[in-house]
Amino acid sequence: xxxxxxxxxxxxxxxxxxxxxxxxxxxxxxxxxxxxxxxxxxxxxxxxxxxxxxxxxxxxxxxxxxxxxxxxxxxxxxxxxxxxxxxxxxxxxxxxxxxxxxxxxxxxxxxxxxxxxxxxxxxxxxxxxxxxxxxxxxxxxxxxxxxxxxxxxxxxxxxxxxxxxxxxxxxxxxxxxxxxxxxxxxxxxxxxxxxxxxxxxxxxxxxxxxxxxxxxxxxxxxxxxxxxxxxxxxxxxxxxxxxxxxxxxxxxxxxxxxxxxxxxxxxxxxxxxxxxxxxxxxxxxxxxxxxxxxxxxxxxxxxxxxxxxxxxxxxxxxxxxxxxxxxxxxxxxxxxxxxxxxxxxxxxxxxxxxxxxxxxxxxxxxxxxxxxxxxxxxxxxxxxxxxxxx
Amino acid sequence: xxxxxxxxxxxxxxxxxxxxxxxxxxxxxxxxxxxxxxxxxxxxxxxxxxxxxxxxxxxxxxxxxxxxxxxxxxxxxxxxxxxxxxxxxxxxxxxxxxxxxxxxxxxxxxxxxxxxxxxxxxxxxxxxxxxxxxxxxxxxxxxxxxxxxxxxxxxxxxxxxxxxxxxxxxxxxxxxxxxxxxxxxxxxxxxxxxxxxxxxxxxxxxxxxxxxxxxxxxxxxxxxxxxxxxxxxxxxxx
Numbered sequence: 001x002x003x004x005x006x007x008x009x010x011x012x013x014x015x016x017x018x019x020x021x022x023x024x025x026x027x028x029x030x031x032x033x034x035x036x037x038x039x040x041x042x043x044x045x046x047x048x049x050x051x052x053x054x055x056x057x058x059x060x061x062x063x064x065x066x067x068x069x070x071x072x073x074x075x076x077x078x079x080x081x082x083x084x085x086x087x088x089x090x091x092x093x094x095x096x097x098x099x100x101x102x103x104x105x106x107x108x109x110x111x112x113x114x115x116x117x118x119x120x121x122x123x124x125x126x127x128x129x130x131x132x133x134x135x136x137x138x139x140x141x142x143x144x145x146x147x148x149x150x151x152x153x154x155x156x157x158x159x160x161x162x163x164x165x166x167x168x169x170x171x172x173x174x175x176x177x178x179x180x181x182x183x184x185x186x187x188x189x190x191x192x193x194x195x196x197x198x199x200x201x202x203x204x205x206x207x208x209x210x211x212x213x214x215x216x217x218x219x220x221x222x223x224x225x226x227x228x229x230x231x232x233x234x235x236x237x238x239x240x241x242x243x244x245x246x247x248x249x250x251x252x253x254x255x256x257x258x259x260x261x262x263x264x265x266x267x268x269x270x271x272x273x274x275x276x277x278x279x280x281x282x283x284x285x286x287x288x289x290x291x292x293x294x295x296x297x298x299x300x301x302x303x304x305x306x307x308x309x310x311x312x313x314x315x316x317x318x319x320x321x322x323x324x325x326x327x328x329x330x331x332x333x334x335x336x337x338x339x340x341x342x343x344x345x346x347x348x349x350x351x352x353x354x355x356x357x358x359x360x361x362x363x364x365x366x367x368x369x370x371x372x373x374x375x376x377x378x379x380x381x382x383x384x385x386x387x388x389x390x
Numbered sequence: 391x392x393x394x395x396x397x398x399x400x401x402x403x404x405x406x407x408x409x410x411x412x413x414x415x416x417x418x419x420x421x422x423x424x425x426x427x428x429x430x431x432x433x434x435x436x437x438x439x440x441x442x443x444x445x446x447x448x449x450x451x452x453x454x455x456x457x458x459x460x461x462x463x464x465x466x467x468x469x470x471x472x473x474x475x476x477x478x479x480x481x482x483x484x485x486x487x488x489x490x491x492x493x494x495x496x497x498x499x500x501x502x503x504x505x506x507x508x509x510x511x512x513x514x515x516x517x518x519x520x521x522x523x524x525x526x527x528x529x530x531x532x533x534x535x536x537x538x539x540x541x542x543x544x545x546x547x548x549x550x551x552x553x554x555x556x557x558x559x560x561x562x563x564x565x566x567x568x569x570x571x572x573x574x575x576x577x578x579x580x581x582x583x584x585x586x587x588x589x590x591x592x593x594x595x596x597x598x599x600x601x602x603x604x605x606x607x608x609x610x611x612x613x614x615x616x617x618x619x620x621x622x623x624x625x626x627x628x
Contacts, residue, residue, distance in 0.1 A: 065576035072561075073585055076478075077592060108440075235522060237550035238467040249522055256525040322505045324441060324518065324529065326468075337516065337529075339473060339505055347477075350516065352469040360553045389576065 030058065035374065037066050045385055046359070050366070050374065057374060060366035062359060067389040075349040080106050080180060080316045083346070087336075088174040090353055091387040094133035094330040096125045096165065099178040102349075104260040105325040105338045106180045109318045114260070117306040118182035123261045124299040125165065125177070126327075127292040128195075131202055132161045133330035134285050134292075137382050138209045141282055144379035145222050150213050157205040160198035167191055180316055182309035192300045199293045206290050214282055223278035227365055227377035230276060237364070238357035241332025242288060243381060245272045246280035253328035261327065266298045278380035285382070317344055331355050331387055355387035413438035415526055419462060420444060426457040432533075433507045445507040445531040448541060451515070454530055455547040458519050464528060466520035467548035470555060472534075472562045475502050476512045478588040507531055513539040513564060519548070534564060543569040561586035 036047035045066035051058045071090065075083050087102055088095040100122060107113065114122070139154025162172045167188050169175030177184050213219050229239065231247040244251065252270040254263040271287040273280035320342040326335030332354025339348040358381050365381075366374055416436045423444055424431050430450030435443045446454045458464035502512060511533040520527040534541055543566040544551035555566045556575040563584035566572060574581065583590055 065574075065578075068576040070585065073590075073592060232465065233549075235466045236548050238469070238548075244522075251522040251525075320505070322443075333468070335469070335518075337469075337471070337518075341477075341503065348473050350469065350471045350473075352518075356553065357467075357469075357550060360550055364549070 033371070037063075046378075046383070046388065048362070048366075048374070048378075050371070052371065055370045057366050057369050057371065060363050060374070062362050064359075064388055067385050069386075069390065071390045072349055072351055075346055077345060079344045080318060080346065083349070084178060085174075085176050087351070088176055089386055090351065090390055091133070091329065091331055091334070091355070091384045092173055093136055093384060094129035095171075095173055096169070096175045096177060097129040097133075097327070097329045098334065099176070100126055100261070101325045101327045101329075101334055102336045102338070103178045103180055104327070105323045105336045106316070106318060107260070108323045108325060109321050109338065109340050110180065110312075110316070111319075112181045112310055112312060114182045115307050115310055116304045117186075118308045118310075119260065119262050120299055120303045121168075121183055121187060121308065122178065123263060123266075124195075124296050124303070125168065125175070126261060127296050127299070128161055128165055130292045130330040131199075131289055131296075132158050132165065134289050135161070135202065135205065137285055138206075138213070138282070138289065141376075141379050141382075142213045142219070144375050145219055147213065147216070147219070150209060153205060153208060153212075157201050160201045164191065164195045164198050167194070179309065179312075181312035182307070186308050187303075192303075195296065195300060199296055202289065202293050206286060206293075209286060214279070214286060220279060222372070222376050223282060223380065225275075225277050226373050227278045227369065227380060228276045229361065229365055233364065234276070234361070237361040239332070239361060240354050240357060241328065241330070242281055242284040243332060243358050245270065246284045247276035248272055248274045253326060253333060259325060259327075262299070263295070265302075266295050268295050268298075278376050281380040281382070315344065317342065318346070326352065329354060331382065331384060332358055334387075351390050353387045353390055355383035355385075356390070359383050359388055413442075415524070416442040416528075419526065419528060422462060423454070423457060426461065427454060430454070435507050441527070441529065443507045443529045443531060445509070445533070448532055448534055451532050452542045452544065452547065454532075455517075455519070455544050458528065458530070459547055462528075463521040463524055464519040464526075466522045467544075467550040468518040468520050468527065470515070470517040470544065470551050470558065472558045472564055472586075473505075473514045473516055474512060474562060474586065474588045475504055475509060475514060476588055509533055511535055511539070513562060515541055515558070515564070517544070517551075538563045538565050540565045540567060542567050545569060560584065563587065 031052045033050045033052055034047065035050060037045040047063040047066070048060055049063060050060045071086050074086055078086065083102060084099045087098045090098045135158045136154050139151035142150035165175060166172045168185070168191060169177035229243070229247050231249050234244045234247045235249065250270060250272050254261070255270055268291050271284050271291065273284050318340040320340055322337070322339050324335055324337045326333050333352070334354050335352040337350035337352065338346050341347040362378070362381070365377060369377065413436055416438070419442060420434045420436060427446060427450050430447040430453070432445045432447060434445070502509070513534045515532040515534060517530045518527055519530070532541065541564060543555060545555065546568070552571070553575060555569055556572060558564050559566060559572050560574050560577055561584055573579065
C-alpha cells in the first residue's frame with residue numbers, strides 16, 4: 001500500500017470513528033432545523049437548513065433566491081449609464097463601491113480615463129462606503145452574540161459617514177453618482193472639513209468597539225477558534241476580502257492590481273490575521289476601518305484640482321469587446337465581466353459579487369460545529385443578501 | 391496547433407506610453423498552458439498589462455483547471471459562468487418601443503459573433519481563476535456542444551465552483567457532468583426555462599415599454615449624425 005493511500009485511509013477511519021462516537025455515545029435522533037429566512041442572523045432572507053445531531057450540525061444547506069432580482073438579465077436591456085442605478089442595490093450598505101468596477105470596465109472598453117480629481121474623489125467615496133458598510137458589521141456582530149449596545153453605537157456613528165456621502169451624492173444609500181468618464185458633480189463647499197470631523201467620530205467608534213466587543217471575554221470565548229477556515233480552503237472556495245485576509249492570505253486588490261483608483265498613491269497597510277477564525281475576521285475588519293479612515297484623510301489632503309468629468313459622448317455607445325474589472329469592495333472582491341457588441345446596451349454582464357463566494361463555504365465550515373456557533377460564524381463571514389442574490 | 395500568440399493582433403492600442411507592449415508574465419502563462427494542454431488549447435489572447443484569455447477544448451476543461459491549479463499557482467477560484475452568443479430574437483434595441491414589433495414569428499436567428507478568443511458554439515463557459523501570490527488572473531473559455539450543452543464539473547478541482555455551476559445550470563441550462571448536487575439555486579424548483587438564455591423573453595418589457603427609454607431619445611433639433619444612434623429612417627432630414 002502506498003503511503004498517500006494509507007494516509008487517506010487513516011483519515012477516513014478517524015472520521016468514521018469520530019462520527020461513530022457522536023452517534024453511539026449520545027444516541028440522539030437527527031433533527032432538521034430551519035434557520036431563516038426571517039432570522040435576525042441572516043441579514044435579510046438567507047435560509048439555512050441544518051441537520052442536527054444533538055447540538056452538533058451534521059450538514060447545513062443554505063437556500064437562497066428569496067431576493068433574486070435578475071440583474072444580469074436586466075442589464076441586457078439597460079444602457080450603460082442606466083446600469084449603475086441597478087447595481088447600486090447589490091450591496092446596499094456600500095452602494096458607491098458597487099458602481100466603481102462597472103464604470104471602470106466601461107471606461108476600459110471605451111478607452112476613457114477619468115480626470116485625476118475624479119479618481120481621487122472616487123477613491124474617497126469608495127472608502128467612505130467601506131466605512132459605512134463595515135461599521136455596521138462591527139456593531140452587528142455584537143448583536144448576534146447577545147450584546148445589544150454596539151449596534152446602537154454603530155448606527156449612531158455610521159450616520160456621520162452617510163451624511164457626508166449624502167452631501168456629495170444626494171443619496172444616503174443609493175448614490176448613483178459615478179459616471180463613465182468621471183463623476184456627476186464636484187464636492188460641495190466645506191465638505192472636506194466636515195468629513196474630517198466624521199472620520200474622527202469613526203476612529204473613536206473603533207476604539208470603543210475594541211474595548212466593548214473585541215476585548216470582551218464572552219465575545220472572545222464565542223469567537224476564538226470558532227469557524228476556522230484554512231487559507232487553502234478559503235482560496236479554493238473563492239473567499240475574498242477580510243474573510244481571506246483573516247486566514248493569513250496577504251492579498252488586497254487595492255494594493256495588488258488596483259485599476260482606476262488611487263490607493264497606490266496613499267500610505268496604508270494591509271492587515272492580516274493568521275488564525276482564520278471568527279475573531280480574526282472581526283479583528284481584520286476593525287483594523288480595515290481604521291485604515292480606511294487614514295486613507296480618506298490622506299485623500300482629503302491631496303485631492304488635486306481640475307475637472308471631475310472627462311470629455312465623453314452624450315450617448316454611450318461602447319465599442320465591441322470584453323473587459324473584466326474587479327475591485328476590493330467592503331465585502332470582498334467585486335467584479336464585472338462586461339461583453340459589449342458595440343451597442344447602447346451591454347450584451348452580457350456577469351456580476352461577480354463577493355458574498356456569493358463567501359457564503360458558498362458555509363456547508364463546509366458549518367459541518368460539525370455547535371448550533372450557537374452557526375450564528376457567530378455566519379455573522380463573522382459578513383454577507384449582504386443583495387450581494388448573494390443579485 | 392499554431393502558436394498561441396497568433397490571435398494577439400487584436401490587442402487594442404493604449405495611448406499610455408508606460409504600458410508595456412509585451413507582457414512577459416502573461417505570455418509565459420499561455421506558453422506553459424500550451425505545453426501542458428497541447429492541441430486542447432484552441433486560442434489565446436493577451437492584452438499586455440491588462441488581462442489574458444485562453445480558450446480550451448471541452449474535453450480538456452477539467453484538465454485545464456488541474457493544470458492551472460497545480461502548475462500555474464492559480465489556486466484562487468474567482469467565478470464561473472457562461473455566455474450565450476446567439477443574439478435575442480426579440481430585439482433589444484433601446485430604439486424599439488417594445489421588444490418585438492408584432493406577435494409574429496421571432497426574427498431569423500442572426501449570425502453568431504464571438505468576442506475575445508473567438509468561438510464555435512452558441513454556449514461558451516467562462517471562468518476566471520487567480521494566483522493570489524503572483525497577482526495574475528486568467529479567463530478560461532470553452533465551447534460547449536450538444537443540446538442541452540454539457541461540460542465536466544470543476545468541483546473536483548475547485549470546490550467553490552459548486553454554486554457557480556448550479557447557477558449556470560439553472561440560468562443557461564448547461565449540464566455539468568459529475569456535479570454532486572445539480573439543483574436550483576435561486577429559482578423555485580418547479581421553474582421552467584433558463585432565464586439568462588437570450589431567447590428567454592424578458593416579460594416585463596413585453597407588457598410595457600421601459601420608461602427609461604426617454605433617456606436615449608434625441609434632443610429637439612439635435613442632429614443624429616454626431617451621435618451614434620443608428621436609426622436609418624431619420625437620415626432624410628439632413
